[in-house]
Amino acid sequence: ELISGASGTATGANVQASTEVGEAVPNANSLQSGTVWYEWTAKGTSTATFDTLGSTFDTVVAIYTGASVDALTEVASNDDDLGNEPQSSVSFAATKDTTYYIAVGGVFATGSITLNWDQTLQLDVVSSSVGGPVDAITIDSSGDYAGTTDYNADAIADGTAINLNASVEADPLGFRFVSWTLNGTEQALGLRTLDFNISEDSTAVANYIALWSLAVGSDPGGAGTVQIISSGLFDGDMPYITSEIDHGTAIN
Numbered sequence: 001e002l003i004s005g006a007s008g009t010a011t012g013a014n015v016q017a018s019t020e021v022g023e024a025v026p027n028a029n030s031l032q033s034g035t036v037w038y039e040w041t042a043k044g045t046s047t048a049t050f051d052t053l054g055s056t057f058d059t060v061v062a063i064y065t066g067a068s069v070d071a072l073t074e075v076a077s078n079d080d081d082l083g084n085e086p087q088s089s090v091s092f093a094a095t096k097d098t099t100y101y102i103a104v105g106g107v108f109a110t111g112s113i114t115l116n117w118d119q120t121l122q123l124d125v126v127s128s129s130v131g132g133p134v135d136a137i138t139i140d141s142s143g144d145y146a147g148t149t150d151y152n153a154d155a156i157a158d159g160t161a162i163n164l165n166a167s168v169e170a171d172p173l174g175f176r177f178v179s180w181t182l183n184g185t186e187q188a189l190g191l192r193t194l195d196f197n198i199s200e201d202s203t204a205v206a207n208y209i210a211l212w213s214l215a216v217g218s219d220p221g222g223a224g225t226v227q228i229i230s231s232g233l234f235d236g237d238m239p240y241i242t243s244e245i246d247h248g249t250a251i252n
Contacts, residue, residue, distance in 0.1 A: 001036070006043040006158035006199060007118040012036055014057075015110045022070025026062035026077035026103070028088075035105035036113060037069075042094035044121045044201035046154065050102055051081065051089035054114030057106050058086035061115075064101045072101065079107070094119060096201050121158060124203045125151040128181075138163040156198055164194040166206040175208040 003010050014034040026032055042048060052059040062077035081089035086107075094100065104113050156162075166177050180187040180194040182204050187194060194204060 001038050003038050003040050003117070006121055010038060010115045012113045013111065014104065014106055014113060020069050024062070024064055024072040024074060026060055027074060028062065028077035029060045029079040029107055031107050032060040032105040033108065034110050035103045038102040038104070038115060039099060040102060040117065041099045042096050042119065043199060044094070044119055045096045046094065046120050046122060047091050048094035048117065048119040049089065049091040050115065050117045052087045052104060052113065052115060053084060053089070054116070055087055055112060057109040057111030059088045060105050060107060061088040061090055062103045063090060063092055064103065065098065066101070075100065119158065120155040121198050122154040122201045123156055123162065123198060125164060126203070126205055128205050128207045158199060160198050162196055162198050164204055166192045168192065176211055178207040178209055181205040181207060
């Protein structure tokens with residue numbers, strides 16, 4: 001059965017279930033039988049936990065990677081979770097986008113299966129330009145971050161509300177905010193806020209463009225005309241000085 005998401009619960013039963021030819025035998029208990037298999041792809045690179053709390057029989061749970069049932073590598077397994085016997089619980093270091101196979105079986109027992117899983121997630125918030133900071137970050141109302149450095153948080157619960165706010169201009173002036181990019185997808189141009197519920201390891205980039213200054217003068221002095229395409233026309237005595245010109249602006 002295919003299961004998905006960084007956290008969730010699946011139900012089933014191993015009544016009339018059997019083991020397949022060449023099926024892996026878990027290190028936790030080689031007497032496991034009547035297995036039901038689940039397929040899950042990690043949403044982050046962090047610890048994932050699977051347990052069978054709520055099942056009605058003595059369970060064994062095992063985590064594997066591999067291409068076929070007779071060519072699996074065990075990642076972790078557990079028979080009796082201390083304090084929750086005869087149910088099982090196992091935690092392991094999962095890698096984002098890696099597919100894992102979870103076998104739930106019994107020790108000479110059958111019944112209803114409840115399989116629970118949970119994985120915490122990570123968030124990176126960065127600026128595309130040195131000097132282009134993020135003003136404030138609110139994570140599920142748990143606090144604000146303000147400053148000019150990049151932000152990193154881990155152990156965020158699946159589904160947590162994330163609220164990001166980017167400054168219009170960097171401090172000191174020299175950069176103008178353009179857009180957010182979330183996990184490689186650019187968001188609406190000019191929208192400073194970025195709100196989403198985290199469901200995988202995520203990277204949010206505050207995109208800024210550099211602003212430049214132009215000084216035009218004559219030696220030893222004099223007058224002339226300076227035209228900046230799409231930015232206006234100056235006609236008068238030099239020197240001429242302007243700032244906050246977008247990168248790539250044509251100057252004539």
